[in-house]
Every structure is written in structure tokens, then in C-alpha cells.
Amino acid sequence: MARKKKGVSTDVEDLNLVPIMNLVVCLIPIILYGTVMVKVGVVNVNAPKFGMGKATPSDDEEKPLNLTLGIEETGFRLKAGGADINQLLGVDPAAAAPAADPAAMPAPGVLIPKKGDTYDYVELYNKLVVIKKAKPDESIINLTADSKIHFEHIIKSMDAIRYQLEQDSYSEMDAYKEGKIRKDGNKRELLWPDVVFAVAQ
């Protein structure tokens, strides 16, 4: 009859965690170095175009649209070299670009004024969808801005013009924010994807 000896400890010895701890303490700074708290993405743009030359007159019916989005202190301005932007958008030219001084020449293009302190990205999207529907083969948009406009507004504007959302038109900012990009299978439907920077010298 085997009997358990009295006084013999049956406790299992604890693991020695110190070497593991040492390893973990060494690993943490190494991984910390490669850790990013901000996930970085990129936005592609084409090479800048400097100096907006006049389009050469041509008899061809299909002139390039040469659509330009200008970001101004007062809002967005849409212009098109190859077509009448007001006609494309179906707006009255006088109402589209009201001049501060009635005697002065109205600024060309269509102005989308700011709403309070913020740019009206919803209206910009709505108008760009209308132009895209009129000119479905065009994909190039020139982007220009006043010299003091912050880089942040340029990126936000590019976000608004690149992709076609589920709806063609939004009236509320909240619905626009939540709007998902329209997909054709797995491919995202593009609106004006080829952004070209432009500066008038």
C-alpha cells in the first residue's frame, strides 16, 4: 500500500516568467517604432499645368470640355473652356454669377457660394453629376485655387469630385456624408477622376 508521504509538497512550481518578460520588454519598443496611429493613404494627381492658354479655335464639334474647378475665398467656381457651363447646368448666366458691381463684367462660370463658413460640397457634387451626364466621355478636371486656400480644402474638394455616389443629387449634408460610392460589380464608378492642378501664372 503506497501511501502519500506526509509533508511532501504536491504544489507545481510556477513558470519562470522573467525571460519572457525580458523578451516582451525588448519587443515593445521595436514594434512601437513601426506602429502608426494614423493610417496613411494617398490621393493621385496629375502633373500641374502652368498657364492656362486659350483654346485654339477649331471647327470640330467635339472640343474638349476643359472643365475647371476654382476654389475661391467665396466658394467654388465652375468653368468650362469647351462648352457653355450655364447651358450645361441649365442656369441663367446672370443669376449664376452675380457681380458685386452691376456695371462690372460678371466673372465667368458658375459660382457655388459658401454656406456660412463652409464650402458647399453637396452642391458641387450635384452640379458635377449634371455636367458628367451631359459629357459622359470626359474625365479630366482642372483644379485651381486662390493662393491662400488651405491644402485641406483642396483634398476635401477632390474627395467630392472623384466618385459617383449612389444618388445623383443630394439636398442634405447628412445624406451626402452617408452616401456610398456607386459600384459596378467590384469597380467603383468614377465621376471626375483625372484631377490636374493648374496655376495661372
Add this chain to the structure above:
Amino acid sequence: MAEKEKTREEIVAEWVQAEGQRLRAERKGRRDLKDTEGVTINSLMDAMTIILIFLLMNYSLDPIKVDTSEDLQIPASTTEISPSATASVVVTAKEIVVADKSIVEVKDGTVGKHDKQSGDENSLQIQPLFDALTEQATAQKEMARLRGAKFDGVLTVIADKRIPYRLLTEVLYTAGQAEFAKFKFAVAKGGRRGT
């Protein structure tokens, strides 16, 4: 004598009792100490493991790393395109950096005219940046030649969200002169449209 022997027995019994108590106390003390040590290292181990997993989940293998600071806050965007290994230029609120070297000082969103081509304030070309980017382009061309590939001329621009459009175009123009023809703007993923 009997009293004396009894006293000795008593002394021995007291000693045995005292020794027993001391040993018991010592053993208990050792056990308490061991328990305390174990608890501390286990908690620490748990904390370390959690930190390690958190860091591993955020570990990035992206070729472009952005160290955001007070002078460099990149704008947020809805883009889903990931960065690729290209030459890069960093434009912060205070300086322009190429290959971890500060090239030009930026003050109030502008570059001083002494850093412009021919000292002309209206020039779009930033001369020290042009020199640094030309050097980068030459190195990239050489690397492309050794790999048997073609120099693609792509430049990633990591810029602070508050820099003005004028400075951005000066940087792009200068890069264009240094044979970089395609650009990628670094942005923070996860931004929301219109905000």
C-alpha cells in the same frame, strides 16, 4: 533539584515551542512573499501581452511613414489607395524636408525670396528644393537602371493641411522641373466626405 530539572524541561519545551513558531512564521512569510511576487509578475505579463497585441495590430508595413506633430497634420480623406515606395517631400508649417534633411525654411506659408530661383519672389521654383529633388531623381534613375526598370517619376507629397495653395504649387512646379511628373498626396485614411 527536581525544581531545577523541571525548569530545564520547561526551558527545552519553551525553546522547542518558540523554534516551532519561528519556523512556522518563517515558512508562512516565505509563502506570502512568493505569492505576492507571482501576482505582480502575472499582472505585468498580462499588461505587456495586451500592449504587444495592440501594437502588432497597428503595425504598419507601409513604405511611407508620417510622423504627425504640431507642424505636420495631414488632411483626412475618403481615399482607399495605399501608399507605395516612392521619393517623398515633406512640407510642414515651418520647413520643407527631403530625405530627412531640412531644405528650406517656411514662414507664414511662404518661402523667402532668397530661396527662389534668381531671388525672384514671384518665381515658382524653390532652388534648394530643386537641387535636393534633382539629387533624389538621379539616385532613383540609377536604382531603376540597375533593376532594369524605368524611372516612373512619382513623388509623394506629405503636406500639412494648413499650407496655402501657392506653396503647394511651388513645390509641385519645382518637383516637375526636377523630372517628377506624377504626384501622390499623403492623407489620413478614414476621413468623411464634406467634413
